[in-house]
Amino acid sequence: MPSKNLKILLVGEYSRLHNSLKEGLLALGHEVTLVSTGDYFKKFPSDILLKPKYVSGFSKKVKVGLYKLFGIDITSLSIKNQLFRHSDTLKGYDVVQLINESPFGIDASIEKEIISFLHQNNKSLYLLSCGADNSSISFAYAKKFRYSILTPLFEKKVPEHEYEYALKYLKPNFTALHDYIFDIMNGVMASDMDYHIPLQGHEKYLGLMPNPINISKLEYIPIEIEDKINIFHGINRANFFKKGNDYFEAALDLIVEKYPDKVAVITVENLPYAEYIEKYNSAHILLDQALSYDQGYNALEAMAKGKVVFTGAEKEFLEYFNLKEDEVCINALPDVDYIFKKLEDLILNPDKIHQISKNARAFIEREHDYVAVAEKYLNAWEKGVKKNSVDGS
Numbered sequence: 001m002p003s004k005n006l007k008i009l010l011v012g013e014y015s016r017l018h019n020s021l022k023e024g025l026l027a028l029g030h031e032v033t034l035v036s037t038g039d040y041f042k043k044f045p046s047d048i049l050l051k052p053k054y055v056s057g058f059s060k061k062v063k064v065g066l067y068k069l070f071g072i073d074i075t076s077l078s079i080k081n082q083l084f085r086h087s088d089t090l091k092g093y094d095v096v097q098l099i100n101e102s103p104f105g106i107d108a109s110i111e112k113e114i115i116s117f118l119h120q121n122n123k124s125l126y127l128l129s130c131g132a133d134n135s136s137i138s139f140a141y142a143k144k145f146r147y148s149i150l151t152p153l154f155e156k157k158v159p160e161h162e163y164e165y166a167l168k169y170l171k172p173n174f175t176a177l178h179d180y181i182f183d184i185m186n187g188v189m190a191s192d193m194d195y196h197i198p199l200q201g202h203e204k205y206l207g208l209m210p211n212p213i214n215i216s217k218l219e220y221i222p223i224e225i226e227d228k229i230n231i232f233h234g235i236n237r238a239n240f241f242k243k244g245n246d247y248f249e250a251a252l253d254l255i256v257e258k259y260p261d262k263v264a265v266i267t268v269e270n271l272p273y274a275e276y277i278e279k280y281n282s283a284h285i286l287l288d289q290a291l292s293y294d295q296g297y298n299a300l301e302a303m304a305k306g307k308v309v310f311t312g313a314e315k316e317f318l319e320y321f322n323l324k325e326d327e328v329c330i331n332a333l334p335d336v337d338y339i340f341k342k343l344e345d346l347i348l349n350p351d352k353i354h355q356i357s358k359n360a361r362a363f364i365e366r367e368h369d370y371v372a373v374a375e376k377y378l379n380a381w382e383k384g385v386k387k388n389s390v391d392g393s
């Protein structure tokens with residue numbers, strides 16, 4: 001861990017990751033500023049909050065028209081202008097960390113302009129591979145995963161235009177952005193196994209950083225099954241197939257048909273974070289995603305609260321953390337019959353729900369505590385600076 005207190009700038013937000021990391025770093029005595037859009041509809045807090053404009057209604061139509069006529073994205077320009085109003089606040093940091101190659105989700109050339117400014121005016125720059133990016137999408141597009149978020153595209157469940165957000169990272173402008181960042185950065189880290197695997201062996205890869213979870217904000221709720229087993233299914237409609245929600249829906253239909261007196265299903269869509277997390281408090285089982293090797297942030301927070309989560313928990317994850325199958329969560333495969341049987345097993349054996357719930361909380365405390373993870377980041381950043389000074393870059 002660095003001997004001095006650091007001034008740290010966290011750029012971008014996905015699913016509260018940077019907020020929790022900030023809290024861990026503050027607990028260790030460091031100075032931290034977070035600049036982000038709040039992850040759009042999720043509305044996470046930020047020290048410098050950038051508000052995406054021209055994203056709905058008539059103003060969106062104007063935006064689309066201007067882009068078609070002149071190739072100008074006024075939403076991206078608005079984000080840039082808002083950010084540079086704080087230019088003096090964004091200088092002089094020991095560490096700048098981008099949550100993604102496109103931390104604001106805007107035009108690649110404008111992302112590059114912003115990242116170039118941050119690189120030139122601060123001491124070190126790091127990248128977190130979190131969410132779709134060039135490394136993970138290139139790996140998935142080459143079908144090097146057994147399955148991935150691109151599986152629905154390969155199976156022609158979803159037209160290519162609905163994968164525009166993910167596939168943009170393979171286009172020349174975003175590939176150029178990727179190359180630029182990898183050239184200037186001090187190092188790159190991965191937030192989970194889906195991003196760790198594609199980066200293994202890269203000379204600037206600093207390792208897997210488990211998602212930081214502020215357990216003090218997430219009370220463990222002991223499982224109490226009084227009548228029915230409550231199953232929660234949260235849907236982000238834009239990512240319906242990419243998260244494998246279609247497999248969950250089909251399996252739930254079978255479960256409700258066979259066990260109508262034993263289960264109650266809670267389904268919600270596109271809720272802000274604060275409302276979402278309240279909605280699943282009464283759940284015993286939570287269905288998260290079926291096309292990943294590891295848990296995302298929503299799954300981890302649910303596990304911290306003692307929910308039995310159907311999510312990514314592939315053999316690579318189990319080996320990395322020395323776990324047994326179904327020990328801390330259920331590996332949700334893209335297979336309706338498999339998901340149905342896993343749900344049925346829990347319904348018929350509720351003692352397993354109680355045990356997995358306890359194991360899940362213990363796992364989060366052991367591997368994802370936000371202060372311990374913040375220390376891992378500090379060590380990785382220090383390693384990156386030393387490595388670059390040795391390499392002469």
